[in-house]
Amino acid sequence: MKYKKRIILFSLLFVIFIIFIVPGALADSSCLDCHEKLSAFNETEKLFNEIRVKHLARDVSCSLDCHAATLDKFAKSNYEQWTRSKHAQFNVSCESCHGGNPGSDIKDEAHTGVRRSSDPDSTVFYRNVPETCGECHVDELNQFRDSKHYQRLKALKQAPTCDTCHAPHEFKVLNMSEIHGMCSNCHNPDMRIAPLDVPDMAIASLEDAERLNDEIKKAMDAIKFAKQQGEDVSEAQKDLENAESIRDQLPVLWHSFDLAQFESVIDSGIEAARRAQMDSDTPAATPSTPGAGAMLSLAGIIAIYLLLRRGKG
Template identity: 60%
Template sequence: MNFRKTVLLIFSMLLFAIFIIPEALAQNSCLDCHEKLTVFNESERQFNEIRIKHLARDVSCSVDCHASILDKIAISNYEQWTKSKHALFGVTCEKCHGGDAGSDEKETAHTGVYRSSDTRSRIYYRNVPETCGECHTDELEHFKNSVHFQNLQALKNAPTCDTCHVSHEFEILAVEEFHALCSNCHNPDMRIAPADAPEKAIIALGNAEILKSEIRTARDAIKQAKEEGRDVTAAQVELDKAITIHDNLPIIWHDFNLALFEGVITDGLNAARKSQEEAGLQPVETLPSTPGFGIILSLLGFGMIYVSIIYYRRK
C-alpha cells in the first residue's frame, strides 16, 4: 500500500511539474522581460568567452586587462545621450526610435520600435538619413546629392549619418579624425575611388579653417576702419558674404563633393579678402622668389664637388 501511495505521489508531482508550473511561469510578467536579460551585453559576453579560453590554456588574464574597453561598452545609451546636444535641445528617444513616450504601458510605449537590424526600424542604417532628415532637412537635401546616398539607395554598403556621428553621442568629428574614418573605405586595397579622398578631405577642412581666420582678419580691419571714421559699408557686405558661406559649410559638406566644397571655400576666401581690401587693410607683401634658384645652387654644389674630385685625382 505504501508503495502504491509513493508511486501516486511521484506521478502527481510529475503532472504538477509538467502542466501547472509552466502555466504559472507563462503568466509571470517579470519573466517576460528578465528572461531576456543577461549579466553581460553581447560585446562583454564575447570578452568573457575570450577570458575563459585564456584561462583554459593557463594564460594569465582578467577582465582588468580590457577594463578601458569594457568601461566604454558599459556606458548606457541613456548616459551617452544625456551628454549630447540632442539632450540639451530636448530631442528625446522617440524622435529617433519611434514609439509613444507618453505611455506608461510597455507595449504601447514600444509601438513601432524595432531592432536596428530590422528593415522596418527607423534606425536601420538605410533608413537613418530619412530619420535624421526629419529635423536636419538641409543636411539631408545635400546628402541625397552624394554618391554615399546613391549607394545606400542601391542597397550597397555605404556610410550613413551615424557612421560619422556616433549614435547617442552625435558628436562632430575633429579634423584629425576624418583621415582614419574615410580610409576605412577609401584606400588602395579596397579600390573605392577616389583613394586619395582622406587626404583631400583634410586639405579641404584645413582651408575651411583658413577661411575662418580670414574672416577674423576682415572683422578686425572693419573695426579699425570704423574707429578711424571711414565708410565700411562695402567691406561689411563682403564680410557678410564670407560669413554666410562659412556658416553653410557644414551643410554643404554633406554632399561629400570635395571639388564643390573647395569651390565654395574659394568664394568665401575671395569675399573675406575683398572685405579686408575695402576696409583699407594692405595685403602682406611677400618677396618674389627667383624661379629655379634652388636648382642653380644645387648644380653649383655638384660642380664644386666634381672639380674637387678631379683636382685630388690629378694631385
C-alpha cells in the same frame, strides 16, 4: 553694484531653470524613466556595438540566441550615451528616432511600433537613417541626397550613413583627425574605393575652411580700424557679411561630400574676405623724418638772431 546684483539674479534664475524646468520637461518620457535605471555604458559594450554596426552594414543580423545577453547590456547602455549628446541638451528623446509611446510606462505599450535596427522597416535601419535624421536636419539631408554615399546606400550597397560618422546615441561631431581615419576605412588601397586620396583631400578642405575663418578675422580687424579712421566701410561690410554667410553654410554643405564643390565655395569666401580687407584699407600717412620740424624751427630762430645782430652792427 546694480550690475553685480543683476548678474547674481540671472545666475540664480539659470540654476533654477536647470534644476527644475529641464527635468520637468523630460519627466513625461517613459523612455528616459526606464533606461535611466539600467546599467551604464562600458568599453566592452562599445566594442560590441562597433562589431554589430559592421554586421548591419552587410545585412547580417545578430543571432539573439548567441548574443541575447550582450544585446541586452548594450540596450541598457543607450541612455548613458544619449545623456552626453546634443540631443539630450535639446530634449530630443528616444521616440524621435525609434518611435513608440513615451507616455506609457507599460513596456509593451511604450515600445509600440518600435522595430529592431536590423529590420528593413525600422526607422533606424541603416538605409533608413538619413530620412529619420532628415525629419529635423532637413538641409543636411538635402545635401546628403546629392552625394555618392546616398546613391550607394539606396542602391542596397554598403555605404556610410549618418550614424557611421556621428555614432548612434552619442551623435558626436568628428574632429579633423577622426575624419581622416573615418574616410580611410573605405577609401584605401585594400577596399579599392576611389578616389583613394579622399582622406587627405578632406583634411585639406577642412584646413582651407580654417583659413577662411582666419581671413574673416583679418577683415573684421581691418574694418574696425577703418571705422576708427572715419572711413566709409559699407562695401567692405557687405563683403564681410558674404564671407561670413559662406563660412556658416559649410557644415551643411559638407554633407554632400563633394570636396571639389566644397573647395570652390571656400575659395569664394576667402575672396570675399580679402575684398573686405582691401575695401577697408586706409592709406598710411607718410611718416615725417624724426626731428625735422624741430630742426627747421631751430634754423629759423638762428637766422632771425643773425639778422638782428647784423642790423645792430
